[in-house]
Amino acid sequence: MSAAETRADGRPGPNTVSDVKPSSTPDIRMATLLDMPQMTPTKTAMDAQYDTYQNPFNSRYCSSEMKYVFSPRNRFSTWRKLWLYLAQSERELGLEISQEALEQLEQNLTIMDHEFETAAIEEKRRRHDVMAHVYTYGLKAPAAAGIIHWGATSCYVTDNADLIFLRDALDLVLPKLAGVIQRLGKFAREYRDLPCLGYTHGQAAQLVTVGKRATIWITDLLDDLHNLEHARERLLVKFRGVKGTTGSQASFLAIFKGDHSKVKKLDALVTEKAGFNAATRSTTQTYSRKVDVDVIHALSSFGCTCERIGGDIRHLAMFKELEEPFEPDQIGSSAMAYKRNPMRSERLCSLGRKLSAFSSDVEQTFKSQWLERSLDDSAIRRITLPESFLCADACLILLNNVSSGLVVNKAVIKQRIDLELPFMATENVIMAMVDKGYSRQDAHEEIRVLSHQAGAVVKQEGKANDLLDRIKRTAFFEPVLGELDALTDAKTFIGRCPEIVDEVIEEDVIPALKKYEDKLGAIGNEELKV
Template sequence: MSAVDTQYDTYQNPFNSRYCSKEMKYVFSPRNRFSTWRQLWINLAESERELGLEGITEDALKQMKDHVQIQDAEFETAAIEEKRRRHDVMAHVHTFGLAAPAAAGIIHWGATSCYVTDNADQIFLRDALNLLLPELAAVIQRLSKFAKEFRSLPCLGYTHGQAAQLVTVGKRATIWIEDLLDDLHNLEHARDRLLGKFRGTKGTTGTQASFLAIFNGDHDKVKKLDELVTQKAGFTGAARSTTQTYSRKIDVDVMHALSSFGCTAQRIGGDIRHLAMLKEDEEPFEADQIGSSAMAYKRNPMRSERLCSLGRYLANIGANAEQTYATQWLERSLDDSAIRRLVLPEGFLAADACLILLNNISSGIVINKAILKQRIDAELPFMATENFIMALVGKGGSRQDAHEHIRVLSHQAGAVVKQEGRPNDLIERIRNDKFFEPIHGELETLMDPATFIGRSPEIVDDVIEFDVKPALEKYKDALAKIGDADLKV
């Protein structure tokens, strides 16, 4: 062991050291947490004074506002007090009182601990969602640009892991885009619902009894206090009935939206990895990047692999919120505390990390057009057989006879590919078969890949015009400021 503890002697959460943005890390940082507590105490005292409570002076409010940002030295003061009192909120009431002595007697007046802890958590959820949403919109915008660029570029479609009818590179990207648009909607819905369900000033068991006491039984003032504190926190409404805490059902809904996005991240990363395995695409690869420590030629899809890994973690995090909500007892139990300190920040940090990766990947996907053509050429003769049959019938031939001739030649060509490892020679066999002589001059046209992609280009256009544009309109100012994501490692 090192004689002196350093950052290298203590476990480091990879979200902090490797994967996440400084903005998201700050939302859940100790400084933001305890400074937010202080702002909530200011909001409470200010509102109580506005409603006529005596003893809350202008000087007290000024001192509180002058010290709303907790300073480095105060963390140590609070830590010493918490060790002594075994109560984090009261440790910070004491610490804030030292910084604002004129307010020491009125800080936390009428409140329970959850006034600051729960209201602050809801603020963090809101702020974290507001960070994620523009970043998700940016990924959708980048993938839309990619889809438009390759709207008409044919490629093999795959069902059951096997070659199927052709699609286009752009059409495939719209599948990802549609799912990400669902995630955008889910996160917006979770944020908007949260904005109307602030905990506010509800007291120890949700009855507001302590506030009714300090306002001498004036119900209207107690209701007004709840409204004022809610408005000052930037929320549109407060829940009418709570326990000591806000309902952990809110955490469930927020974490479900994040977990659903984690599934999407896995899906997109998996698709890109499969296509990279087939050499059809490649994720961005930097000039000095090393793909493998042993195999120097390799270009491993490390970004997409990391995306799948973090997406998998995120997809499973919602179960913790579900179980925490389900096991709450009556007006409150504290078995939710430790787990929420882990689950809520890490859910958002994982989502933030996935979005950084998606931003980076979608900004530089490489499409290997020669490989796409090679794979199409290997499979298209089989796919074109129906066109050949229809063309023969159109010239007066028998469908049954045409089908039998095609079946025989297709199996022969398939054996050449599978058993001898040689190129697909079905077209050559058709050219040499007199039965197909009526359509020999049409074979190239009948095998044009562009005739096999259906409405793929038009589907790309419709998705961008009718789904993407309306969804991203509200983010246009933010999108103008978001650049390409740069990975830390």
Template structure:
């Protein structure tokens, strides 16, 4: 990802664009573009180390980065010096290159995201029958399963996958191409002596050589910054998902029910040697929050554009676009690492739900006693009084939940005492959790990841350097 937005790749891509333009102009019959010129351009399309210094001197002198590199390219391809950038404006290379970077960066992220979804899906299937407490309002609610909870993360990540795919699909169909200084293609029309057909063909040729499916029909000097908005929105939305997942894992770590990977020699705290801080999830929350905030920058930049072009977009885009993708990549590296080694503490999960399981089982008790011919209202009142007292003992005296002992001591419930164990089995409270996991994986995940199967196979477990 760093290479995609690196100076070497940027200026090399500019040279590719100049080469594609010259090749296309030559193919459409423009005289003055020799075989030697094209050969020299191809031979030096990758900017050399020594050429950066030349470009730096030229840019300081001319105060124009594109013209500095036009001159630099001409020093190594002298036969092409007179035709490099023929008919183009600076945005021919800067904007088309940016769109190439956006496409390539999306192509890097999508398989990584698919791999994370696959890892979490495997985890969800393996734990689909594992009962655990569900929480609403931060309070114990009804039972779910570990795997069912993971499908909530999976569904959101699938939305992110679709959002990024859609952003890429729109991007590759709206290449800037060869549009001229204000989007009218006037310079190219002049070059081709008023031949509109050849101007259209030039745009199509350059677009095809760049690997895009189509170019935008109408642009200003730049491609619409609305494209940046849509792409960064998708990235920022993923950032929200990363923080949400990290937050859930941190809460579960606080409850000691689940932990992120923790190496044998890892230190959780410099002072408290016993600690296992969820630092990976905390880092992911931090980066996800940062990623979500990039939306504002591209939104404001798009809104601030004047008529056919203004340059107040340039500096901020050079910061926001690379940083947004680097941040998204970092979140995916963390998600990969975390999802590859989640630890489920089953004993702690059981201990936690045993505190509230008697309360959740009360409806089962009521239905069972009614089936024996007793009044539901009487049963409800008995349960209500005993539940309130048992709850008081748990919260105010710190003792274990003794509701079952109270029920066993109440003669009213004698007819169902032999059923209590069955009525309290945790798996009877999880509803369709296992089936939901299976449906999500079979009906949502597998179709979405089918196109990434070969790429996923090549993605191993991400290694963190810190």
């Protein structure tokens, strides 16, 4: 439950259904409560929550910090900050706004619990959320009631606030992603030279190492980190600022008696106060929804990475080579008590798939905008923008948890190598025979026959691969029998895997994470609620 949903004493806040009091102008939420089957207004808040749909992001998957960014309290308090920035800047540029008005605005920046009900009643009456909150804020700051929202349109607060939320949400995502990369980097270092089967087309292929495989995940996550950093950097010069109803700034030009320089300065002052580097020079009533496309694309791309990593872990768990963390009292299956299902990785795939799908929402919304503005973007953005970040946050919690406790089953890995390595070593044996002066074609034919015999034993009899024993018993290969152990040592098949791990960590990971050094220590093992 977000800060906007809970009072300091722990009781639900007034934006919950059960806390709305009857009045001469009933709140629409009370009507909803009264219409619920088998419910009455005397139901407790605890009872009511079990009869109302709960978003899984809130109830199961996400951090309180991310939920607060998109909470009602933060949203409407941010609107108030934007109204304060506007009033302060207008006063600085000579408009008649009293110091008392500014002080009252500043003293009431955080919307209080009881004000949610006031605003809800006014919104039901006016069918306009922004004007409902102008009214509610004016009650707390009566000296400023006449100048709140002076010259602005609704998108001054709604759109500028959304840009602030996108920025602040990215500021939560980036360090968590850096933490995942750091943990996987440590894992890659630890297993930099542990040979394991590589797989192409789902079939056993040339050996790699456990650490080298982890660098594949790291490399993709580094791309996500850079994409999200770039999205944040671009966002800081895309503030909407003060643009008026169609982006012409006509209302502000009228307020400042045709002084273009003051209108331009007003835009710059508000942008600076909001913590942005620059505002978009030309907008419609809204900021371009292409900004949403660029930000959510970066998140959606990260979602693809999540599903890719989760899929790899699930396949390796199927082979019993690698396992995600599994707690002492955890149940893998309600029926099959022995099972250790990779539920974290499965959830990661599920949420990653959902995250990647959000890109379609913002693309369609951007394309469908008409001229200077249409309102068909509003409802979908209320869902897409928060939930895309909540989904990314849930994925990061899972990734941090999984990467902190991956279990490598070395004995199983060796067993699987032993089953396949003799076949892979045949080329080494052939080349060693050539070095001794024998015909490559003769060596190839001899080992081909033995390989098919050993393959039949593995496939048809279910026995261990005995190709090396067959080679040892064949007189043709006597010249290289003394070298056979070296020719079939798994570590001679991993190429530069250990060196690649070192290079990725030293040249890619460490420089990329340098800016997050002061935050990485604060990123602990994220607790999974379920």
